[in-house]
Amino acid sequence: MKTIYYMFFATLFIISCNKEKVNKETDVVKAEKTQQLKAKVEPSKTTNDGTYLCKINGQDWSYTKGSGIVSRDKKTGKRTAIITFKKQLKKGSESIQLYYDGDSFELESAMIQLKLPKKGGGSVSGVYGFYTNSRHKYPESDLSGTLNLSDPKTVLGNASIKNFKIKYEKELLENADDAVITISDLNFSGIQYSDMDALFNK
Missing domain, CATH: 1.20.5 (Single alpha-helices involved in coiled-coils or other helix-helix interfaces)
Structure with a gap:
């Protein structure tokens, strides 16, 4: 025994x-x-257009406001961190939204909206979206990145996005090359965020 x-x-x-x-x-x-x-992550660089974030098809892109939110889906329990960068323009705005897995801290999806030259003059909102469950539809596209939530108030991270195709109205674009975009050199730090779990579980 x-x-x-x-x-x-x-x-x-x-x-x-x-x-x-x-x-x-x-x-x-x-x-x-x-x-x-x-x-x-290097210190943020301020430009005349805001705070430098990345290059879009080789051109500098800056944002005027950055924010983040971390939440958990009540049904699935999945935790997601959404980091949003907005650029205010004289007419309208542009934005980059990055969706990270809130547990593995890996970039999963992205949504980009840009104001692009339109045929015949003016501009059109070019919307580009790439989601985890649609990777198989766009084998030539790719994205990667990581997030750091070790600070309870601010977040830092990075992302790389390649060959994003416009979701709709690409026939309205003046420049056909704008139908596909690549985002590089995307690094950020000091972005304030709210963790919904922390807020509701106090």
Whole structure:
């Protein structure tokens, strides 16, 4: 009987040690990602158009307002972080919205709206969207990025978006090249955000 007890406690001890080891390894990986992310993010550069964020098809793009919100879907339990950058124009506005998995901190989707030259004059709102469940439809497109929510008030992160195709009205564009966009050099820090879990669970 004693032998059985010894074997039982020995098994529990081994499981506990293995679990602790996995948790430590996970923490190390998260810490490494955080350090890598911090190393990539440079201080924000202010321009005449706002705060520099990225390059869109090789051209600088700046935002006038940045914000974030983290929420959890009541049905699925999925946690999502949405970071929004808005650029106010004389007429209308442009925006970049980045959707990150709130648990793995990986970029999943993006929605971009730009004011583009229209045939015959004026402008048209070019809308580009790329979602996790539509990756198979656009094999030539891709996106990647990571987010850091270690600070309870501000967020930092990065993103890379390649070959986004316009969702509709591309025939209205004056420049056919605007139907596809690539976003590079996208790094941000110090963006204030609200965590809905933290707000409602106080």
